[in-house]
Amino acid sequence: MDLEQRVLKVFSDLFPINRSLTGKGVEETFNYLIEKFLPNSKINSIPSGTKAYDWIVPEEWNIKDAYVLNGLGEKIIDFKESNLHVMSYSKSINKTIDAKELLQHLHTLPNYPDRIPYRTTYYNKNWGFCCKHELLESDKFIPPFKVFIDSEHNSNGSLKWLECVKKGSTKKEIIISTYCCHPSLANDNLSGIVLSVFLYEYLSSLDTKFTYRLVIAPETIGAISFLSKAKTKNIIGGMVLSCVAGPDKISLKEGFNVNHFMNKSAHMAIKQHLNSDYIVYPFAPDGSDERQYSSPGFKIVTPSIHKSKYYEYDEYHTSADNLDYVNPAFLIETLELHKTWISLLETFCYPKRKNMFCEFQLGRRDLYPQVGGTLNQSAHLDSDKGNEYRNFGFNKNIDITGKHLNAFNWLMHLADGSNSNFDIAEKSGIEIVIINQSIEAMFQRDLLELL
Numbered sequence: 001m002d003l004e005q006r007v008l009k010v011f012s013d014l015f016p017i018n019r020s021l022t023g024k025g026v027e028e029t030f031n032y033l034i035e036k037f038l039p040n041s042k043i044n045s046i047p048s049g050t051k052a053y054d055w056i057v058p059e060e061w062n063i064k065d066a067y068v069l070n071g072l073g074e075k076i077i078d079f080k081e082s083n084l085h086v087m088s089y090s091k092s093i094n095k096t097i098d099a100k101e102l103l104q105h106l107h108t109l110p111n112y113p114d115r116i117p118y119r120t121t122y123y124n125k126n127w128g129f130c131c132k133h134e135l136l137e138s139d140k141f142i143p144p145f146k147v148f149i150d151s152e153h154n155s156n157g158s159l160k161w162l163e164c165v166k167k168g169s170t171k172k173e174i175i176i177s178t179y180c181c182h183p184s185l186a187n188d189n190l191s192g193i194v195l196s197v198f199l200y201e202y203l204s205s206l207d208t209k210f211t212y213r214l215v216i217a218p219e220t221i222g223a224i225s226f227l228s229k230a231k232t233k234n235i236i237g238g239m240v241l242s243c244v245a246g247p248d249k250i251s252l253k254e255g256f257n258v259n260h261f262m263n264k265s266a267h268m269a270i271k272q273h274l275n276s277d278y279i280v281y282p283f284a285p286d287g288s289d290e291r292q293y294s295s296p297g298f299k300i301v302t303p304s305i306h307k308s309k310y311y312e313y314d315e316y317h318t319s320a321d322n323l324d325y326v327n328p329a330f331l332i333e334t335l336e337l338h339k340t341w342i343s344l345l346e347t348f349c350y351p352k353r354k355n356m357f358c359e360f361q362l363g364r365r366d367l368y369p370q371v372g373g374t375l376n377q378s379a380h381l382d383s384d385k386g387n388e389y390r391n392f393g394f395n396k397n398i399d400i401t402g403k404h405l406n407a408f409n410w411l412m413h414l415a416d417g418s419n420s421n422f423d424i425a426e427k428s429g430i431e432i433v434i435i436n437q438s439i440e441a442m443f444q445r446d447l448l449e450l451l
């Protein structure tokens with residue numbers, strides 16, 4: 001199978017599973033991921049009723065069946081047709097009611113009458129159905145209605161999340177976080193799960209400097225539970241994977257500190273990857289689990305690269321966010337972008353001159369053209385390697401071009417140990433690829449140390 005087929009298969013295998021905060025759907029999803037992609041991962045769990053910071057871990061919820069029968073005994077809403085038909089975490093119910101009472105428990109989208117909305121009642125014991133608004137206006141909407149939900153809330157259950165660690169040569173850790181609580185919704189957020197496993201597969205094939213921890217947890221309470229148990233002192237940054245396979249332009253939701261290397265590298269990765277513009281959403285404490293990671297107690301900067309971001313597309317949280325909405329090719333595009341991002345992250349360093357005084361004599365180190373007067377005539381020198389730079393670390397053999405000479409000057413000016421390679425690229429206006437190659441050339445000649 002080629003990559004596109006493999007991506008499609010994971011989407012189709014996982015789409016029908018009824019995921020929620022807890023319960024069998026989450027476990028089934030984790031078991032699939034462990035079997036196919038993440039054999040060395042660990043399922044962690046926290047018992048229902050446990051306090052996690054200010055939250056109480058909810059009861060485990062499972063559902064067997066749910067439907068609504070109309071006055072003629074016809075099944076007009078059936079959980080077995082779409083698991084969006086039942087509000088997630090609904091309690092059991094079995095009674096016959098009139099239209100007025102049903103409407104108090106029925107969620108529809110009048111503006112999109114052919115879509116089923118996605119609704120939850122996690123922290124408020126209630127019951128509800130979701131259906132197409134057109135049903136209410138059809139000749140099937142005949143009272144009285146028999147409403148039936150066979151579900152179970154287990155106070156002896158637990159909440160689970162999956163963790164998988166790719167060890168690097170240092171303990172410094174980058175979190176890759178995605179959530180797994182949405183049932184049968186493709187872009188939000190099955191696409192995050194699919195991206196995470198293919199990205200992890202890529203990471204596993206590499207020798208990395210940083211340690212990468214993949215966390216797949218139900219949104220909000222799962223991230224809170226993970227953080228309540230995690231050792232976070234080595235975590236230097238993260239990324240939240242969410243909504244990555246829709247048809248819209250690439251976008252970046254920045255992490256909370258625009259000067260942080262996670263933000264700078266995300267921008268640089270997108271620019272390196274795309275020839276077109278992209279959408280930037282400045283950080284806001286909303287959205288997904290960046291809310292938990294960015295809280296004052298952790299301050300972990302976690303940007304997200306999206307393709308059709310939550311809140312920004314009409315299909316969001318409806319049955320129209322389905323397998324027709326996403327496209328494996330879109331996911332592969334964001335996968336490639338995240339690979340570029342990781343390869344840039346791996347170069348993150350603070351170059352520091354070994355000797356801070358005046359310029360280095362570059363000529364005697366083969367870092368300067370032998371013919372004087374050619375400087376600033378880069379047309380003669382420039383064999384621009386452009387995007388060939390794809391690997392980790394720095395290129396071993398580079399052709400010194402006019403751009404590199406310019407980069408050497410900026411490095412000699414800025415490499416005092418307080419500016420990262422990303423800062424230097426930004427301040428000099430030189431592409432990160434050239435800056436990294438120039439750092440490598442100077443490092444090889446013992447002119448720089450890398451902090």
Ligand code: ZN
Pocket residue numbers: 182188189310317
């Ligand atoms: Zn959502």
